[in-house]
Amino acid sequence: MKKVVERMLSVEQKPCLRTVPHVVALTGGIGSGKSTVRKMFEDLEVPCIDADLVAREIHQNPKHPATVEIIEAFPEVASPDGKLSRGSLHTLFAVDCIANVKLKAILKPYVLNHVQHWTSSMTAPYVIWESALIVDGGIDADYVVCVDASNDIRVDRVRARNPSWTHDQILRIFAMQASRKSYLTGADQIICNECSRRDLQLQVAKLHNKFINIWK
Ligand SMILES: CC(C)(COP(=O)(O)OP(=O)(O)OC[C@H]1O[C@@H](n2cnc3c(N)ncnc32)[C@H](O)[C@@H]1O)[C@@H](O)C(=O)NCCC(=O)NCCS
Ligand SMILES: Nc1ncnc2c1ncn2[C@@H]1O[C@H](COP(=O)(O)OP(=O)(O)OP(=O)(O)O)[C@@H](O)[C@H]1O
Known part of the structure; x- marks a missing residue:
């Protein structure tokens, strides 16, 4: 009986374990593959917001x-x-x-x-915020992940996704966004998306394991 009371007391005295999740910002220029990567984190049950x-x-x-x-x-x-x-x-x-x-x-x-x-x-160890505009500043994240691919690959992927957009329209959006260099230098980790979806998924799984290990 003494043991049960002691255990009840120790449970009651424990501080509330509910903490705000860590924030991973997921960024990159148009067509780099942010949404594709976000969906891969969602498949690993990480709460994500676009x-x-x-x-x-x-x-x-x-x-x-x-x-x-x-x-x-x-x-x-x-x-x-x-x-x-x-x-x-x-x-x-x-x-x-x-x-x-x-x-x-x-x-x-x-x-x-x-x-x-x-x-x-949210109650997860970490969450993901996706936006192309994170490098614009003012966003308080614990870790910044940049999805990167060459401009030529990005143009091809955006054209395939948005067939009605002209080459010029895509280049104008590139010009309005931060430069590829700014995205890369502002990142704690780069995901290179010049690969197959399978290889992209392997990079995501590796990063997820890293986050879980540091923030579990
Ligand atoms: C300009 C808007 C109205 C166009 O809407 P639409 O639905 O047609 O485009 P969509 O949102 O799907 O954007 C497509 C892609 O274009 C790029 N993009 C969108 N808005 C911008 C912008 N203002 N500047 C540069 N790139 C942009 C992004 O890579 C985005 O993923 C819209 O994109 C928008 O509201 N942009 C501003 C978003 C914003 O201020 N977010 C704050 C984040 S903290
Ligand atoms: N590794 C890949 N192999 C083939 N296609 C890909 C790969 N990664 C992304 N794509 C395709 O490229 C296009 C752009 O990817 P996605 O929409 O994820 O980019 P984004 O960075 O979210 O773009 P936006 O800034 O416009 O929202 C999509 O049609 C997507 O399916």
């Missing part, structure tokens, strides 16, 4: 204060129902650097707020 998808949910909601502000600033890219028109990446933001900076400044606080709330509701 910041660009969060941004999309915001600017496709005409009542969201960020959407109202964006449409006020850029009425030319409003759809008839008050959302941000999806083609606006090519017609405005990939060709007008100032407009792009303003768009990101409006969206970023709302996206980060959502992503941080989501993170604090």
Whole structure:
């Protein structure tokens, strides 16, 4: 009986073990393979969030204060129902650097707020935040993973994924994003995606084991 009471007391006195998960930022330029890598981490049951998808949910909601502000600033890219028109990446933001900076400044606080709330509701040792825009700064991650491939491979993959995009449109998006060098120098770890999906998966599994070992 004494032992049972002692054990109950020791359990009650233990501090709450619930801690906020570590954050791995997953970044890279357009077509580098971020979403492909994110899905591989999801297959390993790592909770993942796509910041660009969060941004999309915001600017496709005409009542969201960020959407109202964006449409006020850029009425030319409003759809008839008050959302941000999806083609606006090519017609405005990939060709007008100032407009792009303003768009990101409006969206970023709302996206980060959502992503941080989501993170604090997770119980895994670590979570993954995916975004092409992480190297823009202001994102507090424990570890930055950059998915990399040569510009030629990325252009080919984006063209295959988006057949209606022209070569010029793709190069404009490249030019709006951080340089390949900035992505690489800002990373703690690089995943080289000039390989087969199978070899990519092996790199992901190795990295996952490393994270689990340090943060278990
Ligand atoms: C410009 C927008 C409206 C175009 O939307 P659309 O659905 O047509 O494109 P999608 O989101 O699928 O983007 C496709 C790819 O283009 C690249 N990209 C998108 N937006 C940008 C941008 N503003 N600057 C540079 N590259 C971009 C990314 O590699 C992205 O994965 C949208 O991408 C957007 O809201 N971008 C800003 C996102 C943002 O500020 N996120 C904050 C993260 S902290
Ligand atoms: N190792 C690979 N072998 C063959 N195709 C690949 C490989 N990795 C990615 N792809 C393909 O390349 C395209 C771009 O990959 P993905 O969408 O993952 O890139 P991304 O970095 O998320 O791009 P974006 O910034 O536009 O969201 C996709 O169609 C994907 O299926």
